Amino acid sequence: MATTTPSGVHGAGAGGGAGHASPAPAHASGGAAPMTHRQIMEALSGLLLGMFVAILSSTIVANALPKIVAELGGGQSAYTWVVTASLLTMTATTPLWGKLADLFSKKALLQTAIVIFVLASATAGFSQDTNLLIAARAVQGIGMGGITALVQTVIAAMISPRERGRYTGYIGATFAVAMVSGPLLGGVITDTSWLGWRWCFYVGIPFAVIALVVLQATLRLPTVKRQVKIDWLGAFFVAAAASLLLIWVTFAGDKYDWLSWQSYSMVGGSVALALLFLLVEAKASEPIIPLRLLKNRTIALSSAASMFVGISMFGATVFLSQYFQLARGESPTMAGVMTIPMIVGMFLSTTVSGQVITRTGKWKLWLCSGGVLLTAGLGLLGTLRHDTVYWHMACFMGMLGIGVGMMMQNLVLATQNQVDTADLGAASSAVNFFRSLGGAVGVSVLGAVLSHRITDHVNEGLDKLGIEHGGPTGGAGSEIPDLAELPRPIREVIESAYGHAIGDIYLYAAPVALVSLFLVLLIKEVPLKTTSGLEQQGADGVLSEPAGPSATDTAAHHALQQAGVQRAQDLQAPPSAQEAPESELSGNSQHSVRGTIRNVDGSGVSRAAVTLISLSGSQLGRAVARMDGRYGVDTPGPGSYVLIAAAEGHTPQASTVTVGEEPLRHDILLASTSGLAGRVRSTGDGQPVRNAMVVVTDARGEVLATGRTGERGEFNFDELVPGTFTIAVNAPGYRPIARPVEVETQGVTRIDLELAAGARVQGVIRAGSDRRPLPDARVTLIDAAGNVVATATTAEDGAYGFTDLDAGDYSVIASGYPPVATALNVHGQGADDYDIELHHPDE
Structure with missing residues (x-):
């Protein structure tokens, strides 16, 4: 009898098609319709404006910080804390923002984050001392954490991983414009006497108001309607653990020794808080960071790699403005101009890698290349001195920027590609959390190292001049020096000290970048999904409004x-x-x-x-x-x-x-239809099995429907008659299974299936003294109970093979010459090579 396949049979995820019918569009089967390019661009306009505000407000003060801290009477420690405070709160709140995004309106949360960020920026502009400035920067980091986590989450919800690279160019362009214009604008404002550095904090407010208005008009996302329970205890413990760790690395070596009771107490307290966080997350119904996500190899490695990228990226770049202004004597405006090679490299690598990834679907090569360039760029920047030729430094900065651009966004992409839509916010924020944590640790540790290296180099230089110590030398406890007020000999010592010390911290950062490269090499490349978060949400039935x-x-x-x-x-x-x-x-x-x-x-x-x-x-x-x-x-x-x-x-x-x-009375009779849907996963790691063949047969053995699983291992058969059927699944490298299933009279019956990995035995039969391949030899495989499992005949090259085997003990008998029987143990997925030699007794 001819095989019939219902026209509604399809793989619900991208890439899953029916065996004999064209795959239905996502929205036709209950999923949300994918957004058009115009809808995405309209929504992106508000998102990119919000991102622009955050980046501009962060980078605009970069070149002004030396003058700001000097004017407010702060030292190198205050300079480091102005940067660390925002990174600290951003790190601590990023997971919370990400979890809230999975439970509440992403648009409302994003607007709230922008408002917090802008109000904190305005407060920073009114600062009269470094303490208020640091406090305002801490609040600013809360908004920054929200913007960072939510923009990534919203983009993941709108655009599929495979198509996301197409829009990465717009994100990269916004990032680059803000990164370039921020320091330049901040330098110009700082150098303009009738404005002053306080306007660096005020100038972003109009952009923020525009971003809020545009977001309100253009961003339309479905809202999740379900019971909400925020894991406030988990949020407290993760924030406390990160905060205590960063306070320790900031004060260690300055307020107290690295090896002291204060250090032991803080490190021990941070570890204890982290363990309490893990305990709370394991029991929480709505954890801030679902621990099951970290069981995924790609997510765990991407998060760890992001942390080391954050250490090298933030730790190495945040002190560039100090280098140009205090080691080379440049103005804040020129300090911004001189960092352009790094920003251009970051922009080009982000844009080009995104476009190529969209066309090819391959992303690991870019991560590995980025790790190599990041490590090399930091190593070469370790040769910096105050008189280094600028074009050499420009090449080194460009290499650093290209490496950062290749790694930063693509690590988020690799993570988002591994999770379902319900976990997009948590997964994205987890990567951002570890990157921010690494950045905060990097800035704190390298800042402490920089303070001591500056002190050592300054004292060494002053000793050579025969000058007593104790002046504004730029050490750990001193104020940021004003080069214009120093005598020429001392100024040269200060410039040389800052140039040499900042070069030293790049040497410390390079090995950290090498660790991130090693972690990236361990990540297994998984094909990118072609469905967006909204389409997946619709397919899973969690949208409150149809898209x-x-x-x-x-x-x-x-x-x-x-x-x-x-x-x-x-x-x-x-x-x-x-x-x-x-x-x-x-x-x-x-x-x-x-x-x-x-x-x-x-x-x-x-x-x-x-x-x-x-x-x-x-x-x-x-x-x-x-x-x-x-x-x-x-x-x-x-x-x-x-x-x-x-x-x-x-x-x-x-x-x-x-x-x-x-009024007319008219009753309507609707006949029920039935469906069968589910997912196929592997038994070992629970990963979805893609492109597996799913076959549904009736009691007579007639095939009713066939199809292949989609990107998430899902399958869906519509319009089945209610009754009892057999569903069989097979996939390369797995043991086939068959299960009975009762399709209900109404609605969709769900069944999830697991495939066990199938082992393979293969080899070559050789014979005679010259060990030549033996064709047409008979090979028999017998299990431990003595049953014949399979037989094979060797080909012209003497090769044989058995597939889809259970793990266990077997005997292989080969004949053609005098037969040979040998014991064999098969284990795990993959192929066991087992060659056999046959010969006559007299050979």
Whole structure:
């Protein structure tokens, strides 16, 4: 009998197609319709403005900080803390922002983060001492953490990993413009006497207001409607652990020795808080960082690599403005101009790698190349001195920027590609958390090292001049020097000390970057998904609002076509249960149609969509049936109309009704349809099995439907007749399985299946004294119980092979010459090579 495959059979995820039918679009099977390029660009405009504000407000003070800290009377320790404070709070709050994004409106959260960031920036502008400035920067970091985590999460929700590279160019361009214009604008403002450095904090406020307005108008994302429980205890412990660790690395070697009771107490306390955090997360129903995510090899390695990238990136670049102004005597404006090679390298690598990744789907090569360039750039910058030729330094900075650009965004991409939509926020924030934590640790540790290296080099230089110590030498406890006020000999000592000391910290950062390269090499490349977070959400049924035409609309359209009526416009998505309370349902006018929508068993069909159209195809009214199946819809007046009813799990119906001067009673009968859906995962690590063949057969063994699993191991068969069936799954490298399944009379029956890895035995039969390959030799595989598992005959090259074997003990018997029997132990997935030699006894 011929094999039949329902037209609705498809792999629900990207890449999953039906065996004999074209794959249905995501929204046709209950998923959310993918956003168009125009919709994405409109939403990106607000997101990019928000990102621009955050980056601009952060970078605009970079070249002004030496002058700001000097004017407020702070020293090298205060300089480091102005940077570390924002990184500290950003690190501590990033996981919380990410978790909130999985539970609440992403747009409202993003707008809140921008408001916090701007208010803190304004407060920083009013600072009269370094203590208030550091406090304002700490609050600024809270908003920065929200913007960083939420922008990544929203982009992941809108755009599939495979297509994300196409838009990375816009993100990279925004990043580059803000990074370049920030230091330049900050330098110009600082050098302009009638403005002053305080305007560095005020100038971002207009951009923030524009970003809020644009986000309100352009960003439209469905909101998750489910029970919410925030893990506040977990948020406290992760913030406390990170804060205590950073306070320790900031004060160690300055306020107290590295090996002291204070250090032991702080490190021990930080470890204890971290262990408490892990304990709380293991028991929390809605953990801040789901520990199961870190069991995924790619996510764990990406997070660790991000931490080391953060150490080298933040720790190495934050002191560049000090180098140009205090080691080379440049103005704040020129200090910004001189960092352009690094920013251009970052922009080009982000843009080019994103475009190529979109075309090829390959991303690991870029991560590895970025790690090599990052390590090499830092190592070469370790040769810096105050008189280093600038074009040499420009090349080194460009190499550093290219490496950072290749690694930073693509590590987030690799992580987001591994998780379901419900965990996008938590996974994205986890990577950002570890990167921020690394950055904060890097700035603190390298800042402490820099302080001592400056002190050592200054004291060494002053000794050579025969000058007593104790002046503004730029050491750990001294103020940031004003070079213009120093005598020329001392100024040369200070410039040389800063140039040499800042070069030293790059040498400390280079090995850290090498560790990130090693971790990236261990990451296994997984093909990028081609479905966005919204499409995945729709497929999993977690959206509160449809992002496009719903499944009932599509079904109604088919019913309309079957009725011979042409519709004039697209149906709008029906209101959800939350949007259509009973008091708002229509059907109370004189010329209305009322009735009940029932199943074949007589029970009402709740929340069925009812659409009234004219005979010319124009939509005239919409309604949603109540919980008991009752509906009502108003008509324009007496006449004939077409009434369409559709509900999930039912066959849609279209009928012609004639309305007179009184309300018409019209009941509708919907026949139930059944479906079968589920996911296929591997037994060992729980990873989805992609492109596995799924076959459904009936009791007679006839094949009813076939299909292949999608990117997340999912499959979906529509329009199956209720009953008992057999579902069989097989995939390369796995043991095939078959399971009985009872398809219910209504709705979709779900079944999740696990495939055990199948081992392989292969080898070559050789014979004679010259050990030549032996063709046509008989090879028999026997299990431990003495049963013949399989037989094979060698090919012309003497090769044989057995596949899909369970792990265990076997015996291999080869004949052709005098037979040889040998014991063999097979274990795990993969191939065991087992060559056999045959020969006569006299050979």
